[in-house]
Amino acid sequence: MSSSFCSPVVAGLVPYVPGEQPNIDKLVKLNTNENPYPPSPWVVSAITEAARHGLQFYPDPESSALRQAIAAHLGLAAPQVFLGNGSDEVLAHAFFAFFQHGCPLLMPDISYSFYQVYCRLYSIAVQTVALADGLRLQVADYACAPDLSVAGVVLANPNAPTGIGLPLADIEALLQMHPQRVVLVDEAYVDFGGQSAIGLIAAYPNLLVVHTLSKSRSLAGLRIGYACGQPPLIEALERVKNSFNSYPLDRLAIAGGIAAFADQAYFEQTRNAVMSSREGLALALEDLGFVVLPSQANFLFAQHPAHDAAALAADLRALGVLVRHFKLARIAQYLRISVGTPTQCDRLVQVLQALLQAGA
Ligand code: PMP
Numbered sequence: 001m002s003s004s005f006c007s008p009v010v011a012g013l014v015p016y017v018p019g020e021q022p023n024i025d026k027l028v029k030l031n032t033n034e035n036p037y038p039p040s041p042w043v044v045s046a047i048t049e050a051a052r053h054g055l056q057f058y059p060d061p062e063s064s065a066l067r068q069a070i071a072a073h074l075g076l077a078a079p080q081v082f083l084g085n086g087s088d089e090v091l092a093h094a095f096f097a098f099f100q101h102g103c104p105l106l107m108p109d110i111s112y113s114f115y116q117v118y119c120r121l122y123s124i125a126v127q128t129v130a131l132a133d134g135l136r137l138q139v140a141d142y143a144c145a146p147d148l149s150v151a152g153v154v155l156a157n158p159n160a161p162t163g164i165g166l167p168l169a170d171i172e173a174l175l176q177m178h179p180q181r182v183v184l185v186d187e188a189y190v191d192f193g194g195q196s197a198i199g200l201i202a203a204y205p206n207l208l209v210v211h212t213l214s215k216s217r218s219l220a221g222l223r224i225g226y227a228c229g230q231p232p233l234i235e236a237l238e239r240v241k242n243s244f245n246s247y248p249l250d251r252l253a254i255a256g257g258i259a260a261f262a263d264q265a266y267f268e269q270t271r272n273a274v275m276s277s278r279e280g281l282a283l284a285l286e287d288l289g290f291v292v293l294p295s296q297a298n299f300l301f302a303q304h305p306a307h308d309a310a311a312l313a314a315d316l317r318a319l320g321v322l323v324r325h326f327k328l329a330r331i332a333q334y335l336r337i338s339v340g341t342p343t344q345c346d347r348l349v350q351v352l353q354a355l356l357q358a359g360a
Helices: 041-052 066-075 086-098 114-121 167-177 231-241 253-262 263-289 310-317 341-356
Strands: 028-030 082-086 105-109 126-129 152-156 182-186 207-212 225-228 300-303 319-321 335-338
Touching: 028 335, 028 341, 066 082, 066 225, 066 253, 082 086, 082 231, 086 114, 086 207, 086 225, 086 231, 105 114, 114 126, 114 253, 167 182, 167 341, 182 319, 225 231, 253 263, 263 300, 263 341, 310 319, 310 335, 310 341, 319 335
Parallel strands: 028 319, 105 126, 105 152, 152 182, 182 207
Antiparallel strands: 082 225, 207 225, 300 335
């Protein structure tokens, strides 16, 4: 590709490809791990109110009120929280701030594929560590000495796209293995049954935990993510952010984010609904012959021993059900299925049943 106007680095980029967002009527959309429920009505009121006042002014560059609300919610202090335009942006700034050491960053071979995209963007070498049997992460595989020969460790917990969660003791072991480097734990899906490492922040200056409001708070469309860690890590992220964009969160996002944390009852209700649908969907898929990995996230990773995953995904799409398929070694026979409402899950199972019977 690449026009002669571009710097050579652009030709070498391998951009992330997000799941499709098609405009198809009555689509059952289970391909991008969004929440099937809308955000709290409090969020919509807060955004509407915010839209009435002050859009002619820039937002607070520090998003102080939202930062304070998040800190209070997590039992942290505001200087331990950094906000960005979706956790993707927070991750990008963290990669820039902490992993450019001229040695490789450790990450699982199967994980959130944006990590490798940032590495390419910022010329960070990558050393992938193969997940063990059953696509499980084994922390012992991350040991290496001397510590300064790696740039750090990044992992998602629960992992994506497997959905498998790691116990906190494993995260603590990783932090102790690499005391000189940042261990970034991406907890995008933690509210659906995972164990959060937020409580370890006080003890580990090398821990950075990243969260998003896109999943458990139903705000993928508003773009809010944040990182938590000890103040020196947060200050480093601020330096990067303030060298890039002073206002990553607009006024509507700040107002909506605060309201999302205020309505704790709605959060509990919707995440419990998703977790309960997940268990029902896993059983229904198993009844259809799928092997389903144990998930602590809002999606399932499943394969059918007798049916090709790519073909199933294409056939499902033709019948109005979108799931995600990754054409990647080791996971090419899996489908990643976001947990929908009970009605959406029923529809998926119905369509799958028909496809399997027809011998798709
Ligand atoms: N981390 C993981 C593991 C994800 O799956 C996603 C969603 N694609 C993100 C981070 C980014 O989420 P967002 O930018 O919407 O906060």
